[in-house]
Amino acid sequence: ETGVTQTPRHLVMGMTNKKSLKCEQHLGHNAMYWYKQSAKKPLELMFVYNFKEQTENNSVPSRFSPECPNSSHLFLHLHTLQPEDSALYLCASSQDPTGAWGNEQFFGPGTRLTVL
């Protein structure tokens, strides 16, 4: 089974909608991440969870609300988004975000979000 899965793969929503992105990792990792990839901009880290605890919020607007019920699942709840929030949202996981330097992150295929 694919290491990191994301659903849905594509999402179109209006500015008044509420939707959620789901990420699941099957690698037994302890850390999970949300990234945003906009056109012509580098990947931006949004949130980091380590053992279900949020350890990083990279000044993300409150219209993005993450949830990590366990080490295998990560959600991103969306509400009242803006057109500029249209982007590819990538989820990643790693064994342990602290210490070991060879600790690469494994990414999911992403959710392509379009806000109308």
Place this chain on the structure above:
Amino acid sequence: AQKITQTQPGMFVQEKEAVTLDCTYDTSDPSYGLFWYKQPSSGEMIFLIYQGSYDQQNATEGRYSLNFQKARKSANLVISASQLGDSAMYFCAMRETGAGGTSYGKLTFGQGTILTVHP
């Protein structure tokens, strides 16, 4: 100032030839890690290779090697014997030591380089 700089928006290479993708970085941390990822048109980020700042030798993974020049703060990716399937966006990324000596996995990515392999 940008922490990761990839100066080549696009690169072209002939199949079976080698290509070098440039990456320079900026950090004051003595301990850091450098990563290269490949992103095909499907969107998934695929880990390619890792180099630790204290590693004495350049990292190699199959056809990928990392030309690490610490004094110049560069970590160029070399792809040997290019294949058509290598056509993708390539990202260089860095993880620094955070406060308290832990990084919490924060990766900083460059702008990326689009590689096109011609038959």
